[in-house]
Amino acid sequence: DTAVSQTPKYLVTQMGNDKSIKCEQNLGHDTMYWYKQDSKKFLKIMFSYNNKELIINETVPNRFSPKSPDKAHLNLHINSLELGDSAVYFCASSQVISASPLHFGNGTRLTVT
Amino acid sequence: TQLLEQSPQFLSIQEGENLTVYCNSSSVFSSLQWYRQEPGEGPVLLVTVVTGGEVKKLKRLTFQFGDARKDSSLHITAAQPGDTGLYLCAAAGGTSYGKLTFGQGTILTVHP
DSSP states (O other): OOSEEEEOSEEEEOTTOOEEEEEEEOSOOSEEEEEEEOTTOOEEEEEEEETTEEEEEOSOOTTEEEEEEETTEEEEEEOSOOGGGOEEEEEEEESSSSSOOOEEOOOEEEEEO | OOOOEEEOSEEEEETTOOEEEEEEOSSOOSEEEEEEEOTTSOOEEEEEEOSTTOEEEETTEEEEEOTTSSEEEEEESSOOGGGOEEEEEEEEETTEEEEEEEOOOEEEEEEO
């Protein structure tokens, strides 16, 4: 059984479009995250939700809007996509917030043309 | 913003060689984690070190947390092609409560 699953795996779209990435975890974890990995493989946190409540909101353009309908799901909606948004986006979960180890999904490779 | 300096950025070695990856910071952390990421997949946790001076072993991998909890190293003995991947250190605590700060990563390639 996949612990953290995100869809789609690949997303190719044009500038200006709106797209969503979905994430689900079946680990019973309280905390979920979105990370962005750039072309140099650097992983940077974008958002963190704990029991559906937004905890961490890094300096991310407000075109990015996370939504957590329940603690097992955290989706990411991106409006007006730009070329610079191209990256791999990882969903992750942890048992609790703080220093708990992260369980990552397999990523969504977003390419904006 | 606290930074984790990871080195080297790239490492290309022959099967059977030993290697060490370093993760350094000027901040003190409550714990440090090492992850390994393969192409097309997400990072997978290898180990968490919590106590200053702690050493943990995972088969041919040895992880050490510095006495001052500001740095860590990952040593691989007799590397194998299956060790190829991206190795990431991530630290918790310091001024970044509730989130992990990742190093830039080390891309390791082990040639047969």
